[in-house]
Amino acid sequence: MAQQTTRSSDHFQLVISHCKEYGFVFGSSDIYDGLSAVYDYGPNGVLLKNALRNYWWKDMVQRHDNIVGLDAAIFMHPKTWKASGHVDAFNDPLIDNKDSKKRYRADVLVEEYIAKIEGKIQKDVDKAKKRFGDAFDEAQFRATNGNTLRRAKEIEDVTQRLKDALEQEDLGHFTALINDLGLSCPVSGSKNWTEVRRFNLMFHTQLGNISGEESKLYLRPETAQGIFVNFLNTINSTRQKIPFGIAQTGKAFRNEIVARQFIFRMREFEQMEMQFFVPPGSSPEHYAFWKEERLKWHHRLGLGEDNYRFHDHIKTAHYADAALDIEFRFPFGFKELEGIHSRTDFDLKQHEALSGKKLQVFDPVSNSHFTPNVIETSIGLDRLFLAVMCASLKEEILDSGQPRRVLSLPPALAPNHLAILPLVKKDGLPEIAKKIFQEAQLDVMCQYDDKDSIGKRYRRQDALGSPYCLTIDHDSLQDNQVTLRERDSMQQERVPIAEALDRVQKTTSLRSLYQ
Numbered sequence: 266m267a268q269q270t271t272r273s274s275d276h277f278q279l280v281i282s283h284c285k286e287y288g289f290v291f292g293s294s295d296i297y298d299g300l301s302a303v304y305d306y307g308p309n310g311v312l313l314k315n316a317l318r319n320y321w322w323k324d325m326v327q328r329h330d331n332i333v334g335l336d337a338a339i340f341m342h343p344k345t346w347k348a349s350g351h352v353d354a355f356n357d358p359l360i361d362n363k364d365s366k367k368r369y370r371a372d373v374l375v376e377e378y379i380a381k382i383e384g385k386i387q388k389d390v391d392k393a394k395k396r397f398g399d400a401f402d403e404a405q406f407r408a409t410n411g412n413t414l415r416r417a418k419e420i421e422d423v424t425q426r427l428k429d430a431l432e433q434e435d436l437g438h439f440t441a442l443i444n445d446l447g448l449s450c451p452v453s454g455s456k457n458w459t460e461v462r463r464f465n466l467m468f469h470t471q472l473g474n475i476s477g478e479e480s481k482l483y484l485r486p487e488t489a490q491g492i493f494v495n496f497l498n499t500i501n502s503t504r505q506k507i508p509f510g511i512a513q514t515g516k517a518f519r520n521e522i523v524a525r526q527f528i529f530r531m532r533e534f535e536q537m538e539m540q541f542f543v544p545p546g547s548s549p550e551h552y553a554f555w556k557e558e559r560l561k562w563h564h565r566l567g568l569g570e571d572n573y574r575f576h577d578h579i580k581t582a583h584y585a586d587a588a589l590d591i592e593f594r595f596p597f598g599f600k601e602l603e604g605i606h607s608r609t610d611f612d613l614k615q616h617e618a619l620s621g622k623k624l625q626v627f628d629p630v631s632n633s634h635f636t637p638n639v640i641e642t643s644i645g646l647d648r649l650f651l652a653v654m655c656a657s658l659k660e661e662i663l664d665s666g667q668p669r670r671v672l673s674l675p676p677a678l679a680p681n682h683l684a685i686l687p688l689v690k691k692d693g694l695p696e697i698a699k700k701i702f703q704e705a706q707l708d709v710m711c712q713y714d715d716k717d718s719i720g721k722r723y724r725r726q727d728a729l730g731s732p733y734c735l736t737i738d739h740d741s742l743q744d745n746q747v748t749l750r751e752r753d754s755m756q757q758e759r760v761p762i763a764e765a766l767d768r769v770q771k772t773t774s775l776r777s778l779y780q
């Protein structure tokens with residue numbers, strides 16, 4: 266039985282180096298020393314990313330007959346971004362530390378401060394739990410313990426001030442909050458801050474070679490607007506009726522102030538968004554449905570249900586009347602993985618106002634037109650990739666005392682489902698192995714590997730996350746059987762070739778996630 270080594274604080278560094286070593290993620294234009302917060306996906310990374318996107322797409326478009334797909338262009342008419350509010354309001358509050366010259370998002374600094382206090386409360390709860398065992402009543406402890414009450418009150422006060430600061434046009438409130446809390450720069454340790462300023466996150470370029478406001482194009486900061494501007498086209502060209510959804514995956518671009526933590530916060534990233542159009546008044550019911558539906562989708566990946574939690578937004582964006590995040594426990598703490606937003610009728614009404622086109626539907630019952638409301642689910646594909654890598658990568662100590670690095674990816678998503686390994690490169694084994702390889706390739710993603718000892722090949726496939734290895738030995742020539750090795754348990758079983766392929770196909774299909 267293998268022992269898993271403890272998750273150390275450098276687990277994240279291990280994930281980053283593993284991604285590079287095994288061809289999952291490379292820094293962009295690496296040979297020129299990279300480009301900050303831009304990344305490329307390597308041969309195994311692109312397979313995993315495609316599999317994740319496919320899981321999302323099939324769940325949305327194939328499993329819901331009231332959701333259709335779309336692939337809108339990245340460039341859109343500049344008025345789109347005026348209508349959506351991004352030109353005027355897609356800003357982050359930033360602050361610089363004068364000593365380290367590092368730039369931070371002011372709201373993130375305050376949120377990290379709150380998370381620290383939450384961590385202290387949790388530590389006290391855990392300590393008390395240990396001391397009192399089964400008799401421990403957490404709710405009572407939280408309601409009566411002096412230190413915990415004091416800290417909870419501090420969280421409440423700071424959260425309220427953060428909310429006020431976010432809503433204030435006057436950024437002085439933000440600067441005052443940072444100074445009052447005595448926040449210091451994580452790099453220089455100093456409290457020598459600039460004032461808080463606003464920073465628009467959109468990248469822009471221009472159409473052709475004419476300059477000026479009319480030709481100024483933005484790289485879309487979200488895919489959602491491509492869906493809103495195609496609302497009429499979609500409803501007119503399909504038989505969909507409200508309520509129905511439009512799903513889209515694609516690149517988005519944000520000039521993030523602080524881009525760090527590998528592919529968690531990138532300047533070019535991919536989103537998977539679904540806008541669900543509902544009758545006015547029914548948003549709360551659909552919001553509650555999608556909140557649970559999306560959490561179930563995450564849970565099916567099998568990364569551990571306690572690695573997820575909901576987080577209601579302190580302040581909703583200008584277009585929303587309710588919003589929450591599905592957070593994931595990354596090595597650097599619980600952070601947003603997906604957003605669920607009740608976007609009201611803001612976007613359709615804005616586009617209607619600026620385009621002059623009626624974006625409404627007819628209700629035969631009331632004999633009148635109405636503007637649908639929208640529930641949005643929005644997840645970052647790269648962040649999802651990171652979550653899956655962080656939860657799947659393990660270092661174990663085997664019974665033999667040897668270390669093993671294994672990437673326990675959900676089998677359906679693994680870059681390669683099956684590795685075909687002839688024991689030796691002679692005696693007719695490669696011939697059968699090639700035949701099995703060609704047969705298996707029709708159903709699953711396979712890798713053929715005949716280099717190195719069999720033990721080394723197993724280790725490599727473990728590190729790549731391949732759920733199965735199929736080994737062909739001399740007996741296979743006689744009995745048509747092969748050894749099927751399962752990645753996580755390392756159990757080996759001798760089975761007929763057809764049975765082995767059948768088992769691999771079944772356990773690595775997307776269907777397996779739903780059983």
Ligand code: ATP
Binds near residue numbers: 487601648
């Ligand atoms: P954050 O608060 O982390 O900046 P956000 O609230 O601005 O994120 P949304 O606008 O709701 O994010 O975008 C939806 C999803 O897109 C997020 O949940 C996240 O998974 C992903 N996402 C947003 N910004 C980035 C980024 N810079 N890099 C990678 N993924 C991102």
